[in-house]
Amino acid sequence: QVQLVESGGGLVQAGGSLRLSCAASGRTFSSYAMGWFRQAPGKEREFVSGIRWSGGRTYYANSVKGRFTISRDNAKNTVYLQMNSLKPEDTAVYYCAADFAPLSGKIPTAPNEYDYWGQGTQVTVSS
Numbered sequence: 001q002v003q004l005v006e007s008g009g010g011l012v013q014a015g016g017s018l019r020l021s022c023a024a025s026g027r028t029f030s031s032y033a034m035g036w037f038r039q040a041p042g043k044e045r046e047f048v049s050g051i052r053w054s055g056g057r058t059y060y061a062n063s064v065k066g067r068f069t070i071s072r073d074n075a076k077n078t079v080y081l082q083m084n085s086l087k088p089e090d091t092a093v094y095y096c097a098a099d100f101a102p103l104s105g106k107i108p109t110a111p112n113e114y115d116y117w118g119q120g121t122q123v124t125v126s127s
Helices: none
Strands: 003-007 010-013 018-025 033-039 046-052 058-060 068-073 078-083 092-099 121-126
Touching: 003 092, 018 033, 018 092, 018 121, 033 068, 033 078, 046 068, 046 078, 058 068
Parallel strands: 010 121
Antiparallel strands: 003 018, 018 078, 033 046, 033 092, 046 058, 068 078, 092 121
16 A cells, blocks of 8 residues: 655745655655645646656756755655745645656656645645
8 A cells, every 4th residue: 555645834934945755655666756746726736846766857847947856765765845935826735646657767747647646735835
């Protein structure tokens, strides 16, 4: 049983930083792609960033490029999302997701390409 548990959300002022964590368990994740998505009220879930567990290749949405950094700790089976220079429009519930059979070299960006999801963590950025 794969489990993804997010943590690290909270309330922060614009310009501040937060680091989200996603602790993964239940399988060997070496072939997985991991993604962070977010969903604001009334909006569709959108891709934020992704990483290939093996090799560490990363990909970012244009809206967060240069401000957010995704990384992973193989020993801890944990993926992180460092979020800097936060803006009010970054306010959303952030979800961690895992794709256990990604296409070679690809980082999936569509929610339906992912197989497992965490419960989400709220990020609120005040102006």
